[in-house]
Amino acid sequence: MEWTCVFAPASIGNAGPGFDALGVAITGPGDKAWARRVPQGGVFIREILGLSHGIPIESGLNSVGIAARGVLEALGVREGLELRIQKGIPSSSGLGSSAASACAGAFAANVVFGSPLPREKLLPFCVESERATSGDAYADNVAACLLGGLVLIQSYDPLEAVSLGALEGVQFVVATPKFALSTRESRGALPREIPMKAAVANMSAVALVVAGLLKKDVHMFGQGIRDHLVEPFRSPLIPGFHTVKAAALDAGALGCAISGAGPSIFAVATGEPNARVVGDRMREGFMKHGLDSIIRLAVMDHQGTRLASPEEGEETA
Ligand code: HSE
DSSP states (O other), X not given: OOXXXXXXXXXXXXXXXXXXXXXXXXXXXXXXXXXXXXXXXXXXXXXXXXXXXXXXXXXXXXXXXXXXXXXXXXXXXXXEEEEEEEEOSOTTSSSOHHHXXXXXXXXXXXXXXXXXSOXXXXXXXXXXXXXXXXXXXXXXXXXXXXXXXXXXXXXXXXXXXXXEEOOTTXXXXXXXXSSOOOHHHHHHTSOSSOXXXXXXXXXXXXXHHHHHHHTTOHHHHHHTOOOSXXXXXXXXXXXXXXXHHHHHHHTTOSEEEEOTTSSOEEEEESSHHHHHHHHHHHHHHHHHTTOOEEEEEEOXXXXXXXXXXXXXXOOOX
């Protein structure tokens, strides 16, 4: 039986102000899964390559496996799935690593059995995988990774996501410090109630991001990248956060916020030359706090999870 290869891109959860409600897929790193049908029922992960440190190979404990199992059960197939995985996104970095794995698993399982489900219908299996691995059923990363571009979680009950498309010319700069911050820990830092003033500020910012995308106004989009809701509670978990954010804005970035649950911090620059300067300043900001970081420049990935070409997602830094 032939192997099918799929690629699932990295994503920025929350896309700044939209906690659990907005997400955006980005170009660059991603996870790959090779999958093929096998006669025995179940999901069998044969190997995990790349940035695989500490990821369990048991399919019931692994994001790829959990999502793939959900799809197979929904399809009611008797045969099973064999998988090989190439992790291109570091875990616990704030770049949607577990989401990409879940999307790769669900997408591959569906494709191998003839693509009976439209991609939107794969979303619940990916969210279930997020819940199983991080303890909470948030959908912003998986929806962005699956559908591409900017996505809005319209509702959690029932689970519905709206794809808003991609905006050309938005230049992201993502600084990933070399330490891991688990989503579980980062969510654990959040309060149960939020101040009205912060809620109002974030409503404006979410509207700016969405309006910027729909009006194709990169500046408006970038100016919406600010967060008053979760940043005060999560920034203490990221050494140097305020230095790095101030450095990005001083260098001309339009907006700056924590990427997903962190510790990555992302900014929107005014173009590629500005992005290089912003990236250098962000790296220096982390260095002032004794942290090395990886700087990635990216644009929106408008395709989402897809059949892979051999070159995609080969980053292993
Ligand atoms: N919306 C989630 C959070 C994304 O911020 O916790 C996790 O990557």
